[in-house]
Structures are given as structure tokens and as C-alpha cells.
Amino acid sequence: MIFLRKCRAFIVKDLYTELSYRLAFVAQLVFVFFMVAAFYFFGRMFEGLQVKSLAPYGGHYFPFVLIGVAFSSYLSTAVRSFSDTIRSAQVLGTLEALLVTPTPAGQIIIMSTIYSFLATSLRVVFTLFVGWALFDVSFSEANWLGALLVLLLTVFSFSFLGIFSASIVLAFKRADPSSWLVQGLSYLLGGVYYPVAVLPAWGQWLANILPITHALEAMRMLLLRGASLADISGSILGLLVFTAVAAPLSIVTFLLALKRVKREGSLSHF
Amino acid sequence: MLTGVSLSVRRGSVTGILGPNGAGKTTLLRILAASIIPDRGTVTIMGRDAVKKSVGVRAGLGFVLSDERSFFWRLTARHNLSFFATLANLEPRRIPPRIDELSEVIGIQEELDKPFRDLSTGMRQRLSLARALLHDPEVLLVDEPTRAMDPGAARRTRELLRQTLAGNLKKTILLATHNIEEARELCDRIAFLTAGKISIEGETENALKHVADIFAEAE
Numbered sequence: 001m002i003f004l005r006k007c008r009a010f011i012v013k014d015l016y017t018e019l020s021y022r023l024a025f026v027a028q029l030v031f032v033f034f035m036v037a038a039f040y041f042f043g044r045m046f047e048g049l050q051v052k053s054l055a056p057y058g059g060h061y062f063p064f065v066l067i068g069v070a071f072s073s074y075l076s077t078a079v080r081s082f083s084d085t086i087r088s089a090q091v092l093g094t095l096e097a098l099l100v101t102p103t104p105a106g107q108i109i110i111m112s113t114i115y116s117f118l119a120t121s122l123r124v125v126f127t128l129f130v131g132w133a134l135f136d137v138s139f140s141e142a143n144w145l146g147a148l149l150v151l152l153l154t155v156f157s158f159s160f161l162g163i164f165s166a167s168i169v170l171a172f173k174r175a176d177p178s179s180w181l182v183q184g185l186s187y188l189l190g191g192v193y194y195p196v197a198v199l200p201a202w203g204q205w206l207a208n209i210l211p212i213t214h215a216l217e218a219m220r221m222l223l224l225r226g227a228s229l230a231d232i233s234g235s236i237l238g239l240l241v242f243t244a245v246a247a248p249l250s251i252v253t254f255l256l257a258l259k260r261v262k263r264e265g266s267l268s269h270f
Numbered sequence: 271m272l273t274g275v276s277l278s279v280r281r282g283s284v285t286g287i288l289g290p291n292g293a294g295k296t297t298l299l300r301i302l303a304a305s306i307i308p309d310r311g312t313v314t315i316m317g318r319d320a321v322k323k324s325v326g327v328r329a330g331l332g333f334v335l336s337d338e339r340s341f342f343w344r345l346t347a348r349h350n351l352s353f354f355a356t357l358a359n360l361e362p363r364r365i366p367p368r369i370d371e372l373s374e375v376i377g378i379q380e381e382l383d384k385p386f387r388d389l390s391t392g393m394r395q396r397l398s399l400a401r402a403l404l405h406d407p408e409v410l411l412v413d414e415p416t417r418a419m420d421p422g423a424a425r426r427t428r429e430l431l432r433q434t435l436a437g438n439l440k441k442t443i444l445l446a447t448h449n450i451e452e453a454r455e456l457c458d459r460i461a462f463l464t465a466g467k468i469s470i471e472g473e474t475e476n477a478l479k480h481v482a483d484i485f486a487e488a489e
Contacts, residue, residue, distance in 0.1 A: 002359060009356035013342060013349070020344040093339030100303045101357040102329035102405070108357075265297060265306040 006103060007111050014115035025119075029126055036130045039065045053195040057220045063137045067220050068192040070127040071154070073120050075186055075212050078158030079179045081116035082109060082166035090169075105258055109166060117155060141226030147219060149229070150236070154215040157239050160246035161211075167250070167257035186212040211246075214238035272297055272308075272466045279459075281408075284436045284443040286457035286474070288450070288481060293463040295446035296336070299411045302444065303333045315409060329359065331409040332402030336417055336446075338394045343387040347378065347397050350386055351404065358405035372400045375434055377426075392423030399430065403439075410435065412445045416452060424452075432456050454478055 018025060043062030050059070057064045086109065089095035098108050131137040161182055168176035189196070189203050190212035196204055207213040218235035221227035229236065272294045279285045287295045300306040301313055304324035313320035320327045341350045348369060355365045373379045376396045381389055389397065395415060402410055415431065416424035432455065435441045447453055453460055453474065460477035462470035462484070470480045 005362060006356055009353050013345065013353045016349055017342065017344050092343075093337050094342060096305060096337070097335055097340035097354070097401075098357065100305050100328060100333045100335075101354065102325055102359055103357045104325055259307065262305065262307040263309070265300060 003107065006107065007114055010111040011115050011118065018115075018119075028123065032123055032127050033130055035069065036066065036127060036135065039069065040131075040135045053197040056225075057195070058224050062135065063131070063224055064195070064220065065193055066127065066131040066135075066137055067223060068216055070124045071151075071216060071219050072187065072190070072192045072212060073123060073127075074117075074151075074155055074215075075158050075161075075190075076183065077113075077116050077120040078155065078162040079165055079183055080162070081113040082159070082162035083169040083176055083179065084116075085109060085112040086166050086169045106254070109163070109254075113159075113162070139223055142223045143226050143228065146227070146229050146232075147222040150215065150218045150222060150232070150239075153236065153239050153243075154211070154219075157211045157215075157243040157246065160243065160250040163254050164246070164250040167253040170254070171257040171260050182210075186210050189213070191216050208238065209242075211239055211242040214242070272301070272463075275311075275463075275466075275468055277461050277468060277471070279442060279444060281442050282436075282440050283458045284432070284445060284456050286453040286460045287444060287446045287463060288448065288453050288460055289463035290448060294466040295448070295463055296413055297466075298463070299333070299413050299444065299446050303331065303411055304328060305333075329405065330407050331411060332405070332407040334395075334398050334402045334410065334412040334415060336414040338391060338398070338418075341386045341394070341397065341401075344385060346383050346385055347389065347393075348382040350397070351382075351401060354401050355404045360405060368404060369400075372403055375439075376400045376403075376430065390423070392419050392427065395419065395423075395427060396430070399427075399435070403435075407441075409442045409444070412443060414446055414448075416447075416449065428452060428455055450478060450481060 040062050043060070043065065046054075046061045051061065054061060054064055086095065089098060089112070099105050101108075128137075128139070132139060161179070165176040165179040168174075168178065185206070186192070189199060189207040190210045191207065192212070196207045196213055196217075199207060214235040218232040218239075221232050221235075275294075275298065277285075287298055289295050297306060301308050302315065302320060304313075304320045304327055307321055315327050316330050318327045318330070342353070345353070351369045351372075352365055355368060356362075360368060369382070370379075373382055376399055378393060378396050378400060381393050381397075386394070386397070399412075399415075402412075412431065416427050419427065431443065431445070436443055436456075443456075445453070445456060457474050459472065460470065460474050460481070461468050462477065462481050464484070469484070470477050
């Protein structure tokens with residue numbers, strides 16, 4: 001209960017801050033519209049063509065890429081929000097004030113990112129809405145409950161990439177190069193803009209290690225083909241295995257980084 | 271860096287941590303607040319180990335940071351206090367009356383609904399005091415409370431510390447300062463730090479005679 005109250009306090013605090021920059025959020029929604037429209041017209045190049053690699057997803061490029069760009073934003077949010085939270089608190093000077101409260105540091109870092117995930121969810125819903133309302137993407141067969149469950153698992157597994165990245169920022173006071181590597185590989189190999197099937201064999205092998213590959217595969221099957229959870233059990237297993245490996249690694253790394261800065265006394269340095 | 275610092279503080283007293291810049295005053299307060307882990311030694315606050323039970327210890331102490339950037343600038347003073355009150359484990363129904371009560375005690379009623387960025391340096395420091403008192407801690411760690419204040423604001427802040435926080439509310443206060451007059455006015459006892467070691471410790475008047483000698487020698 002106390003944890004939920006604190007989560008709410010972080011959300012309210014971030015919402016007030018966001019509302020003080022009124023135009024920024026509107027501008028983001030306008031950008032989403034432009035991006036969706038651009039992919040729609042890009043997809044029209046493939047009209048009338050039978051693209052074999054798109055067949056498992058219904059054969060059309062635009063619905064395929066719409067889901068790719070919408071849900072890949074959770075990866076960016078997860079990877080960036082934890083480290084951005086720490087970095088901005090270091091720079092703004094609020095980090096020490098937060099960490100001398102009787103709330104454990106780990107909870108503070110997690111709660112600081114909730115608003116980013118909520119804002120991302122709003123953008124994802126808006127992206128899908130624009131695709132459906134203005135560009136005729138059909139979700140008539142969608143398994144929404146399954147999609148919600150996979151989304152929760154996706155956010156959970158992506159978050160450990162973010163916690164690892166936050167550890168690097170905390171310890172070394174600079175952006176984490178590994179987060180750029182993970183994002184770069186995910187957008188190159190994870191099936192965001194094109195099916196993984198078009199990649200060479202080594203690329204497909206690497207894609208299987210990335211959580212985004214499994215998340216997007218599952219989401220497309222659930223939303224475009226109305227698949228059941230049993231149908232996408234392979235993707236769910238991929239996300240679970242990634243989580244099982246990443247969770248202990250990232251948590252241990254974060255605790256070590258926190259201990260290091262507390263020993264150095266560099267908590268508020270930037 | 272601090273070396274071999276050993277200090278006991280009586281409940282309800284005001285203890286000054288005095289010393290030149292870089293002597294280790296703020297580091298000592300951060301160790302007490304469990305935001306720095308010492309390489310060796312123990313820190314016990316109200317019978318609790320500040321290293322092993324840091325979250326529990328922090329529930330019983332308030333840290334008045336000297337950094338005036340430690341608030342959220344685009345939020346009002348009230349929103350800032352409400353946010354930190356939640357982190358300090360106050361129940362939601364207790365937060366608004368606690369903020370009203372403290373704002374009256376600290377003298378920031380008129381400023382509560384202004385954005386933090388619009389507050390003067392003196393008011394920001396008072397807000398920092400209010401934040402540290404939200405959960406009614408027994409111990410207050412106060413770091414350079416009058417730094418960057420004009421003489422009038424500094425005098426009012428010292429009165430607040432001496433009369434209200436130490437006098438009426440009976441808080442145990444550790445005050446880091448490099449201002450000898452401030453220490454004389456506020457503190458019952460003094461610990462003087464030089465290069466990370468306590469070189470003088472005792473009742474304020476006696477200790478300050480030796481402190482003055484050290485400063486004179488340095489000149």
C-alpha cells in the first residue's frame with residue numbers, strides 16, 4: 001500500500017512537471033501522426049505484391065510496421081528511462097535529497113520511471129488508434145487480453161536492460177554505451193521495420209537473443225492474427241529466458257554501483 | 271577524507287561541526303545520513319547502526335541539504351513538500367495538515383503555492399528545513415544553513431534553529447558551518463575538523479577560544 005502511494009506521488013510529480021511544458025506532449029502526438037502517415041505511404045509501395053516474409057502477419061507491410069514502431073518504443077523507454085532518471089536527478093541536484101529519505105534507493109529508481117512507461121503507453125495507444133482510425137488497420141481478430149499479458153512481460157523484461165544501464169550511469173556519471181549497442185542491435189535485427197526472416201542466418205540467430213524479437217513477434221500474432229497464448233508460447237519462453245538471465249545480472253550490477261558511489265561519496269556528483 | 275573521527279552527541283543538544291572548507295564537515299553529515307558508507311568504523315544513531323540499518327535510521331533523522339537545487343523547480347513549494355512527505359512515509363491524510371503546521375512554524379505560509387524557482391535563497395533554505403521536519407525526526411543534520419543568505423535572512427534562520435527547532439521542538443541538531451559567530455550563537459558543543467580529523471572538541475566557549483587560536487596561527 002505504501003509502495004503504491006509512493007508510485008502515485010512520483011506519477012503526480014512528473015505529471016505536474018510535464019503539464020508545465022504544455023506544448024511538448026501535444027508535439028509528441030503530432031509527431032506520432034506524421035510517423036504513422038509516413039509508414040503508411042511507405043507501405044503503399046508494396047501494394048499488390050506478395051511478400052513471402054510478411055505472409056505470417058497477414059501479408060501487409062503497414063500493419064506489420066505499425067506494431068513494430070509502436071511497441072519498440074517500450075524498449076527505448078526501458079533502456080533510457082532508468083538511466084535518464086538518475087542522470088537528470090544528478091544534474092538537477094535532487095538525487096541526494098531523494099536518497100536520504102526513508103525510501104530504499106531501488107524503489108526510488110523504479111518509481112521514478114513509472115510515468116515514462118505510462119506516457120509511452122499513451123503514445124502506443126495513440127499510434128494504434130491513428131493506424132486504425134485513419135489508415136484502415138484492422139484489429140478485428142485481436143486477442144487484447146493476451147496482448148496485455150505479453151505487454152506486461154515485455155516491459156518487465158526490457159526494464160532489466162534499463163536497470164543495467166542505470167548502474168553504469170550511477171557509477172561512471174556518463175551515458176551507457178551498452179544501451180546504444182542494445183538499441184542499435186534491436187532496431188537492426190529485432191524485426192521492428194522488416195521481418196526477421198529477411199535476415200541472413202547469423203542475423204536470425206542473434207535476433208533470437210534479443211527480447212524485442214520475441215515481444216514483437218508475439219504482439220503481431222496476437223493483434224493481427226488473433227493468436228492464442230499457446231500459439232506464441234515460443235516467444236513467451238524467449239522473453240522468460242531473457243528475463244531469468246538479465247534480472248539477477250542487472251540487480252547485482254545496480255547494487256554494486258550504488259555501493260561504489262556510497263563509498264566514494266559521489267552520489268550527487270555529475 | 272575523514273580519519274579516526276569519534277564523536278558522541280547528547281540528545282536535545284546543538285552540536286556544531288566547525289572547520290574550514292574541505293575539512294570534511296559535509297562528508298561527516300553524509301555518513302550520518304547513510305548516503306556515504308565509511309570504509310571503517312561504526313555510526314550509531316538512536317541505538318541503530320547507520321550503515322546496516324540505513325533506511326530505519328533515515329526514518330529518524332532529517333537532512334537539511336545546503337544545495338538549493340535539491341527541489342523540483344517547476345513544482346510549487348507545497349507540491350514539493352507533499353511529494354517528499356510521501357517518501358518519508360507520512361499517511362496521505364496527515365500530509366496537508368503537517369505541511370500547514372510546518373509552514374507556520376518555519377514561516378513559509380505565503381510562499382507555499384509559488385513555484386520553487388520563484389523563491390528567494392532564504393525561503394529555499396526554510397523550505398529545506400520544512401522538508402527535513404516533515405516526518406518529525408528526532409535528529410536534524412543541517413549543512414551550512416545560512417550559506418549564500420543576506421544578513422537579515424541568516425539572522426532569521428539562526429533564530430529559527432535556536433528558538434524553534436532546538437528550543438521548542440527539542441531536536442538534536444548537528445550543524446555544519448564554517449562561521450564561528452554562527453556556531454557561538456547556536457551551539458552547545460563544538461567539534462572542530464581540520465583535514466578530516468577532530469582537533470578540538472568541547473563546550474562552545476572553551477572550544478572556540480582554541481579555534482580562534484588555530485585561525486590566528488593560520489593567518
